Amino acid sequence: MLNQYNLKMPKNVFAGPEAMQNLKTIIKDGVAKITIFTGKDILKLGLLNELISIIENNHIEYEILSDIPSEPSYTQAQEVVDKFKALNSDFIIGVGGGSVMDIAKLASVLSTGDYTVKDLLDNPLLAKKQVTSLMIPTTAGTGSEATPNSIVGVPEKNLKVGIVNGELIADHVILDSSMIKNLPKSIAAATGIDALAHAIECFTSKKANPISDTFALEALDLILNNIIEACSNPDALEAKRNMLLGSFYGGVAITCSGTTAVHALSYPLGGKYHIAHGVSNAILLTPVMKFNEPVIKDLLAKAYDRVAKEPNKELTVDEKSKYIIDLLENIVTTLEIPTSLKAFNVPEEDLEGLVEAGMQVQRLLVNNMREVTPEDARKIYLEIM
Template structure:
């Protein structure tokens, strides 16, 4: 078992009416001006209404910053960060999916002219926190509200890159199922599978430890029992709340452990082809886990026992296979593409994908089974 550490947001609220804690948070921090991060999708969906109502109850002025595209490049993230610097806010509230939360986290450590987003890509250790943050996720998947990571696209490398610094961990998090109730099925499915990947990868990572195991296993159990109904049934609030908590737990597991080859090989798909992060993870999850299975069979079997109960009629290999089979079943049920054909990716793209994926050593080093270029090539071929 690897050395473990546990770093989490300072305070997390969940349950019905959790959003009503916003005025309390602002008051206890004596906030004078708020930078409210969102995007046009969040705004158009009406998801800002309750957070803004609670901000207005506090009497604290705010400026809405929502000019952020999905899956932003580091230049686009920098643009919103610069807008934040100009308003001289002393507190950041972020309402949205992973891209919004990640950009807000970057802004919290970029209230300075000493470095910018590009500099953090080269050296994340430069980051120093200047502004407290409150994260309110509107999806159940990225876990960004719990992690010290900010993911941005780097077009010149045709890759997504993670900036990781513990100073970006949120000070406050609010998990309120009302914020995810109206998620379209496709978004709920893709982000939910992202959380599933986080849980499975962190549990089968070289960096897995007693802390990450605790959160990864509970996240996995919740997701396997809740994700289908949470996506299929708009009124399934109990399952949606369970997915929201599972996403947070999986984010905590990332902070303590780390994702592996699924995420490493998916980053080029987002960076070059702009495939949604959760979709690219879903396409690669089962193929990578089948590749990894010989090296993490015992762990997958233990996960099976935790999630479904010990079955004396199944041996370790059968439990491991059943776990991967259940993952494949969920991806099929949620109608996520099984390959890359509809995204315009062809065999001509194979070698650039392999080169880019093999460059994500930060995550490949976590993989229990070493991944060679030929291994990556074989995995990509399965989904082309």
């Protein structure tokens, strides 16, 4: 656990029923033109209707950028940023999942053209906030609305890479459960597991600290006890609100701790095979936690004490640890998320390429409580093939 630590968060976070109405306050003074970053599916579902109505009632000019690819490469991200720069907007709203919000966050530090997305891959410290930003997640979720991270693909390395700088953190966040009410089960499940991975990884990270533990444990409690109901029942608004809050807390935990080998080894799966980020994490979650268990049993036992609604006080540390890992495995199975790369036709002859790419993600592997060697990574990948 770190002895010195700090916390960075969005300036304003609005949550609860009808949270979208807070947009009136956010944009009432000094905003001349807004660019909304979103996806075509979000437009089709009408999820922007209330937001646009508020903007129009405030007589503010706006543009919509909806051609945002899922799991974008850095060149695709740059193309969207270039379109944004031509609009001369002074306020950004990102409405969507992780890819949308990550590109919107990049745009907030790239409006001047002094540097590019590629430059930030080489040196993230170049980033300086230039345009005020508001993030509104439509999944629960990536936690991107809370983090200083923007993830882009680097095709030449078959990897996804995180650009990390506190300047990327959103200025405002709105967490409104109406935005995730009708999310398809498959997307809700995959993104929910991503949020779950954030919480359990940050809690078991070498960089964990009292601040990150506070948010990670609360995220674990909210997610583990609500994810199945939230994904399976469209009318379970309380469970969805809890998931949205848990996802945000998981994102906050990332800012002051960090994810570990689950995310590190999942990045090549997204980078080369374009497997959805949440699905990649779901496939790796249990295998990595079982690998880590010998050195994180006490932490998993603490997690059990926090999340179990009817805790068995007779359980040993080993039994509590096993309970948590079994629970993670059961959630992935119940939500019908693939647990093998066979579903994506990943050939076994690609194993060494996966190991090489996964071992490059030292930014996250160094956070793992148990050292991951190339042989360890090989065994984990073999387990999911």
